[in-house]
Structure formats: C-alpha cells, structure tokens
Amino acid sequence: METINIESLPMPASRIALGTWAMGGWMWGGSDEAASIRTIHAALDSGINVIDTAPVYGFGRSEELVGKALADGRRQRALIATKVGLDWRDGQPFRNSSPARLRRELEESLRRLHTDVIDIYQVHWPDESVPLEETAAVLDEFRRAGKIRAIGVSNFSPTQMERFRTVAPILERQIESDVLPYARKNGLTVLAYGALCRGLLTGKIAAATRFEGDDLRKTDPKFRAPRLKEYLSAVAALERLARERYGKDVLALAVRWLLDQGRIVALWGARRPDQLTPVNAAMGWSLDDATMREIDTILATTIENPVGPEFMAPPAKPRADAVQRAGAV
Ligand SMILES: NC(=O)c1ccc[n+]([C@@H]2O[C@H](COP(=O)([O-])OP(=O)(O)OC[C@H]3O[C@@H](n4cnc5c(N)ncnc54)[C@H](OP(=O)(O)O)[C@@H]3O)[C@@H](O)[C@H]2O)c1
Numbered sequence: 001m002e003t004i005n006i007e008s009l010p011m012p013a014s015r016i017a018l019g020t021w022a023m024g025g026w027m028w029g030g031s032d033e034a035a036s037i038r039t040i041h042a043a044l045d046s047g048i049n050v051i052d053t054a055p056v057y058g059f060g061r062s063e064e065l066v067g068k069a070l071a072d073g074r075r076q077r078a079l080i081a082t083k084v085g086l087d088w089r090d091g092q093p094f095r096n097s098s099p100a101r102l103r104r105e106l107e108e109s110l111r112r113l114h115t116d117v118i119d120i121y122q123v124h125w126p127d128e129s130v131p132l133e134e135t136a137a138v139l140d141e142f143r144r145a146g147k148i149r150a151i152g153v154s155n156f157s158p159t160q161m162e163r164f165r166t167v168a169p170i171l172e173r174q175i176e177s178d179v180l181p182y183a184r185k186n187g188l189t190v191l192a193y194g195a196l197c198r199g200l201l202t203g204k205i206a207a208a209t210r211f212e213g214d215d216l217r218k219t220d221p222k223f224r225a226p227r228l229k230e231y232l233s234a235v236a237a238l239e240r241l242a243r244e245r246y247g248k249d250v251l252a253l254a255v256r257w258l259l260d261q262g263r264i265v266a267l268w269g270a271r272r273p274d275q276l277t278p279v280n281a282a283m284g285w286s287l288d289d290a291t292m293r294e295i296d297t298i299l300a301t302t303i304e305n306p307v308g309p310e311f312m313a314p315p316a317k318p319r320a321d322a323v324q325r326a327g328a329v
Contacts, residue, residue, distance in 0.1 A: 001047030017050035019269035024058020029213035040069035042273035081120035097127035122152035136167035
C-alpha cells in the first residue's frame with residue numbers, strides 16, 4: 001500500500017481510504033452489519049488505514065459500525081475521518097454549522113466511534129448562514145483541545161477555503177478543476193470521492209443494471225439516459241486502453257489516474273470484503289504522459305455533458321416539502 005504523510009496524524013495515511021457511506025444503508029439500498037464489519041477488517045488487513053465516515057451516513061449507523069469494527073484493539077491501526085455540519089429532520093439532511101450543532105455532533109461522533117479523538121474532521125458541506133471563519137474557529141478549538149487532529153473541508157470552493165484557512169489550518173477534499181490547482185499550490189492533501197464513479201469505473205455496470213431500494217444511482221443522472229450510454233462507452237474505451245498499455249483493467253487505470261494527480265487519497269466505497277481485492281492492482285506504478293493525454297481525449301469525445309456533484313448538494317435549510325429527496329452526501 002502506498003502511503004502519504006499528513007501533518008499532525010500519528011502515522012502515514014494509506015493512499016486508498018475505505019468509504020463507508022453505503023454501510024450506513026441510507027441511499028445505497030440498505031446494508032448488512034456483519035459484511036460491513038468484515039469489510040472494515042479486510043481493509044485494515046490489506047493496508048488501508050484511513051476509514052471515512054459521517055454522522056449523516058445512515059443517520060449515525062455508519063459511524064456506529066466503524067466504532068464497533070475498531071473496538072477490539074484495531075483503533076490504533078486506523079485513521080478515522082469523519083464529518084460535521086449536516087443536520088437532518090425526518091430523514092432529510094440539511095446544512096447546519098451553528099457552533100451548538102458542531103459541539104453536539106463532535107460529542108455524538110466520539111461516542112458512536114468509541115474513541116476520544118478523531119484523526120481527520122471535515123466540514124461536510126459549507127453552511128454560509130454561519131460565517132465560515134466562525135466555523136473554522138470552533139473546529140480549531142476542538143483541535144487545540146486534542147479532540148481532533150487534522151481539519152478538512154469538503155465541497156468548498158477555493159474562495160471558501162481561503163476564508164476558512166485564515167482561521168484554521170486545513171486538509172482538503174472534493175476534486176474539481178479549480179480545487180485541485182488550489183490544493184497543489186497550497187500543499188494540501190485531497191481526499192477524493194467518486195474515485196470509482198459509484199461503481200461505473202469498475203466495468204461491472206451495464207445498461208441493464210438495476211439498483212435496489214433507495215440507491216441514489218436510481219436518480220444520479222450518470223446512470224440514466226442519455227448520459228449512461230456516454231459513460232459506458234467511455235468505460236469501454238478506457239478498459240481497452242488499460243489492457244493495451246498496461247495489461248490492467250479500467251478500475252486500476254482509473255484509481256491510478258487519480259493518485260497520479262498529486263497529494264491525493266482516493267476514497268474507495270465498499271461494503272463487502274471482496275470489493276477491496278482489486279486495490280493492489282492500482283498500487284506501485286504510474287501512468288505515462290501519452291496515456292494521460294489519451295484519457296483526456298477519450299473523455300472529451302465520449303462524454304458530452306459530464307455530471308458534477310451539484311445534483312446531490314444538501315439544502316441550506318430543512319425542506320418544507322419533506323417528501324422531496326434531499327441531497328446525497
Ligand atoms: N464528502 C462528501 O461530500 C462525500 C460525497 C460522496 C462520497 N463520500 C465518501 O466517499 C466514499 C465513496 O463514495 P462514492 O460516492 O465516491 O462511491 P464510489 O467509491 O465511487 O463507488 C462506490 C460503489 O462502487 C462499487 N464497488 C466498489 N468496489 C467494487 C468492485 N471491486 N467491483 C464492483 N463494484 C465495486 C460498490 O457498489 P455496490 O456495493 O452497489 O456493488 C460501491 O458501493 C463514501 O463511502 C464516502 O465515505 C464523501
């Protein structure tokens with residue numbers, strides 16, 4: 001496993017992190033407790049030590065499972081990354097970074113995770129109804145009190161990060177064309193979600209694939225006409241490229257592409273141990289410049305309208321219409 005040193009963390013972080021949103025069940029069509037715990041153990045055994053979770057993932061469920069999986073002496077082998085600043089009502093999340101909410105959330109997360117310190121604490125989505133500097137000051141207070149080790153922000157624009165950083169030092173996440181250059185310029189580490197494009201980049205999703213229950217891929221525009229066809233043809237072309245150039249599959253190529261962008265930790269959403277088997281194929285090699293250019297060409301010629309994360313942004317306030325699905329997170 002490749003690792004990266006992140007200031008203020010007690011050990012090097014693996015460049016692949018386990019994402020546990022699906023384990024919370026909510027928006028991924030349910031989950032299985034025993035399989036989730038086995039997956040967390042399998043991740044640690046394969047050298048993945050960053051475990052990413054959030055209070056909103058299953059409304060406490062994902063954090064509880066992480067706490068349970070790490071309770072039997074495994075805590076010191078793991079770096080827990082969790083989040084703060086989303087509230088929910090009637091199963092609908094919304095942004096809330098009021099200092100009172102942040103303080104309550106921290107205590108609840110520590111309890112669910114069975115730990116007295118969180119390694120990476122990320123503001124999940126910016127809540128502009130509270131000055132970002134005030135949110136930064138509260139997180140810095142947690143850091144100085146030894147309750148969290150590193151601060152991150154998620155789904156922030158560079159301007160929002162700039163304001164936040166005047167008060168508290170940060171790690172950074174969410175990858176966009178403007179965010180990545182900002183991170184590079186400022187020496188920040190990016191925890192990148194979407195590394196597998198919700199499973200599309202595993203090559204195992206076809207036009208006929210159906211999703212169960214409340215799985216967000218039922219509403220994600222990437223998985224619906226007309227875009228699904230474009231995304232699938234991109235995956236097929238990338239698969240051919242990966243085979244021809246490196247004798248690898250599209251999943252290894254995709255994760256390697258991401259890791260080769262700089263100080264990146266790639267989030268790998270999994271809920272069964274076998275889903276982590278392909279991690280090793282992405283380790284220990286690099287893409288050459290010609291392949292990087294070819295990937296750009298494939299994407300530019302196959303995907304006409306790429307989909308960003310906007311469709312899943314949680315609202316600033318609780319929705320009056322509680323029936324409407326809130327954003328994915
Ligand atoms: N900060 C934020 O705002 C934010 C937003 C989104 C995600 N995240 C974090 O990032 C993590 C990853 O989420 P994501 O949305 O980016 O999803 P992702 O990692 O791109 O995709 C996850 C899905 O890929 C499929 N998969 C994984 N390994 C596979 C394999 N070997 N073969 C076939 N399919 C495989 C699984 O689908 P099935 O289980 O259905 O088969 C899995 O649920 C989350 O768990 C969460 O921790 C953070």
